[in-house]
Amino acid sequence: MQVGIRSETIKIVKSTLPILETKGEIITKRMYEILFTKYPETKDLFKNAPSNQHQKLANLIYLYAVNIENIAKIDKILDVVAKSHVKAGVKPEHYPLVGESLLQAIKEILNPPENVLKAWEEAYNNLANVLIEKEKRLYSQLDNSI
Template sequence: MLDAQTIATVKATIPLLVETGPKLTAHFYDRMFTHNPELKEIFNMSNQRNGDQREALFNAIAAYASNIENLPALLPAVEKIAQKHTSFQIKPEQYNIVGTHLLATLDEMFNPGQEVLDAWGKAYGVLANVFIHREAEIYHENASKDGGWEGTRPFRIVAKTPRSALITSFE
């Protein structure tokens, strides 16, 4: 759990986040992809170019800051994001990468001081753990299903059927 001072410090940054908007997450993604280009393979780069991903992450950060005292309000969004994360095989160690670049982005854009960075570090850690635990449950549920598995596995494709200019079925 987060202490009252951490919660108050994070909530005090909400006006700054709102004022900055998706410029915050644009800086974050530019920074993260520069330092971790391998992560580009995970993200839909069309959504990066058109701003959809920046907007989605900004909205998630703002919602978390606004509901930091009421995490159950975020559970429907957490579930949707966790399902998507598991479809891309996101691993717990990748949350450290995101946390590092989130805090560096806050520092580079706002120079808010160590107290704010520490508060956001703690707050991010709590949220990351929520995702890590839910995603572990999803991985386990999927692996426990008949024919289920975790991670990647080879498949043999016996037929490819074009369904449209953009869609192909694999059998």
């Protein structure tokens, strides 16, 4: 469950949907460049990733923005992402690195006003928390099965 996302944030995130549709992939491509330059230690996690990984991320962020008031609708998809993350060894501490890189990419490419950046920061953190919770459960199931 995501908790406490503000209605103003929802409104702003929704207002960026048209721009995400056209610029989403450019933003996520740039996000990976920033991530791998600033935090090269994360590169290894992506060793089995497909070449369209940035498209997958952009699609999911778009889908999240569409369903931000009711993310239960994309719960099954988030389960698939969490499984993929656990398989690759993604940990909670990686999320702020991706978040920082994503926000920097949004800033560079869209140069939006501060309230839009803040709204996306809050939205990203909410999505990250939902995934982190799912992944915690999966990691503990793995621990219990050993």
